[in-house]
Amino acid sequence: xxxxxxxxxxxxxxxxxxxxxxxxxxxxxxxxxxxxxxxxxxxxxxxxxxxxxxxxxxxxxxxxxxxxxxxxxxxxxxxxxxxxxxxxxxxxxxxxxxxxxxxxxxxxxxxxxxxxxxxxxxxxxxxxxxxxxxxxxxxxxxxxx
Amino acid sequence: xxxxxxxxxxxxxxxxxxxxxxxxxxxxxxxxxxxxxxxxxxxxxxxxxxxxxxxxxxxxxxxxxxxxxxxxxxxxxxxxxxxxxxxxxxxxxxxxxxxxxxxxxxxxxxxxxxxxxxxxxxxxxxxxxxxxxxxxxxxxxxxxx
Numbered sequence: 001x002x003x004x005x006x007x008x009x010x011x012x013x014x015x016x017x018x019x020x021x022x023x024x025x026x027x028x029x030x031x032x033x034x035x036x037x038x039x040x041x042x043x044x045x046x047x048x049x050x051x052x053x054x055x056x057x058x059x060x061x062x063x064x065x066x067x068x069x070x071x072x073x074x075x076x077x078x079x080x081x082x083x084x085x086x087x088x089x090x091x092x093x094x095x096x097x098x099x100x101x102x103x104x105x106x107x108x109x110x111x112x113x114x115x116x117x118x119x120x121x122x123x124x125x126x127x128x129x130x131x132x133x134x135x136x137x138x139x140x141x142x143x144x145x
Numbered sequence: 146x147x148x149x150x151x152x153x154x155x156x157x158x159x160x161x162x163x164x165x166x167x168x169x170x171x172x173x174x175x176x177x178x179x180x181x182x183x184x185x186x187x188x189x190x191x192x193x194x195x196x197x198x199x200x201x202x203x204x205x206x207x208x209x210x211x212x213x214x215x216x217x218x219x220x221x222x223x224x225x226x227x228x229x230x231x232x233x234x235x236x237x238x239x240x241x242x243x244x245x246x247x248x249x250x251x252x253x254x255x256x257x258x259x260x261x262x263x264x265x266x267x268x269x270x271x272x273x274x275x276x277x278x279x280x281x282x283x284x285x286x287x288x289x290x
Contacts, residue, residue: 050227052215063208070197081237082195085230089246089254092226101234109234111258 007047012093015043020136021143025058026065028139030132031097035120036112037128038077038100038135040069048094051086065143066096072138073100076131083111100128150191157238158192165281166288170203171210173284175277176242180265181257182273183222183245183280185214193239196231207241210288214243217283221276228256245273 006013021028024045031039042065044054051059070082079100086096101108104124106116151158166173169190176184187210189199196204215227224245231241246253249269251261 050215050219051229052212052219052227059212060205060208063205067197067204070195074195074197081232081234082197083230083232083234084196085228085232085256087226087228087230087256089226089228089256111230111232111234111256113256114258115260 005046020139035106040098042096044094049092068142069098076135152192165284180251185243187241189239194237211241213287221280221283
């Protein structure tokens with residue numbers, strides 16, 4: 001059996017948060033960010049640094065996973081825009097951010113990593129947060145096919 | 146003949162910067178950012194908003210293009226990390242950022258869209274800038290195969 005690459009102390013090797021989908025090669029979580037309901041993360045299981053370190057079949061699998069999560073986010077959260085990014089400067093363990101963006105969100109139109117420019121209305125955030133069970137279900141469903 | 150989707154006034158529909166690769170469906174440019182030599186952009190030709198708006202073959206083609214550019218960036222620029230992102234909040238015309246990141250760059254380890262935390266040494270930037278002709282050549286080459 002092939003050994004799984006792991007890095008002691010890496011928070012993504014030892015994922016301690018609830019997952020909405022746990023596959024053999026990757027997991028999907030909803031990021032706990034009060035300002036960004038609909039912020040998902042697709043986390044590769046092995047401690048790999050870059051997309052281009054993956055074997056081709058794994059790279060295609062992960063691209064496809066990100067695509068499915070993007071579709072689920074659009075379907076359920078109806079965002080104005082989806083932002084997709086693989087950065088990993090702080091935690092160099094391959095993962096993708098899939099973020100539902102809205103005109104009234106804390107940073108729009110800037111990336112979520114810029115300085116916040118506003119506070120989103122609490123009722124708007126609550127309405128989006130109310131969609132998260134449906135988002136979890138849609139994500140789980142999209143990987144069961 | 147299928148008409149190409151275009152949006153009047155979109156700066157990516159009317160690309161006015163030099164390209165290092167011009168394909169039938171996408172272009173690749175080196176972003177003119179003094180602080181980030183090795184910052185590339187892969188720009189889809191048609192005015193499409195999201196990855197998940199593409200037909201599957203086009204999506205795979207664009208994923209593959211981003212992958213090839215990432216490989217060229219790693220090979221030539223030898224960055225500490227590659228950052229890859231499709232945001233498009235300001236210009237909702239599908240494009241990918243592929244960014245060479247270094248421990249001494251203006252924002253590391255934060256994303257390049259955060260507040261800058263330092264100025265990179267001019268000699269280090271000049272050394273990286275000197276690699277850009279090789280990067281252009283590597284990108285052009287990777288799409289000729």
